Amino acid sequence: MLKAGDFAVLAAGTAAVAALAWWAWLAPSALADTALVRAAGKVVHSVPLNRAQILVVSGPLGPTRIEIAPGRARVQADPSPRQLCVRQGWLVRAGDAALCLPNQVSLELRGRQSPYDTLGY
């Protein structure tokens, strides 16, 4: 029932689905490669997401610990009362940001193409 050309069409269709899935969901432009850490609005660290490290940034309430891992980053500990930025967990995509507001520390991920021109907090 299936002829050689049919298999070619099915293979092309499968390839098209895979390419679309990669393009829409997994393309590297959507993934982050750099973490920007700001304190009181100024960039204090700009580190690539290629090796694990802990950054400690001090704010008005005390130190904020930021954990960098290959391809992702999170706020590990923060003295802010509601712990919103800690509970956000791991950030993976370019444009993701965690703000520790009373402590004036922010973590933002950047990719090859930034999805936003600028972000104001």
Added chain:
Amino acid sequence: MAANPLMTPSAIELHVTAEDRCMARLAALALGLTLAEAVIPSPIPGVKPGLANIIVLLVLLQYGWRAAAWVSGLRVLAGGILLGMLFAPGFWLSAAGACASLAALAAARHLPARHFGPVSLSVIAAFAHIAGQLALAAAWLLPAAAIFKMLPVFAAAALVFGTVNGVAAARLLPRMALAAPAPDRRQSGPCPTL
């Protein structure tokens, strides 16, 4: 009172040819599948098996592209009326999909039949169908970014259902010629070649 010979006859006579009856019968088959499919719940709006496309494909292979366009157009129009969504957004999405898939079939039917069977035509038509629908939806109804994230899901559905419909059409095609009833039965004579 004698009828004025200059007046137009009061009864409008529609000349129904055997070809018209044939197209109407095939469109009714496609319409039946559309209605049956409309009651099947779908987890994602827009993802449907598109069973009526089996009929469109069979008509294309048996009677040519013009007949397939008639059946597909009648199916979309009558489906819109019967489902109560004539000229609603869903109707236009359906029409856009049908137009795109007919356009793709117009090109794809020239593929050498020795290597490309109904499954190829069905998969190509299914991809064109979803592309036409999404193009209209992106231009008119939804932000393009929202559709973009769903593209792989729609494309995968087109691949799966296109293949299934194509296999069904390939299996039904040999029976279609055999099943044509006797030509003396007025309602269901065999369709003339268009």
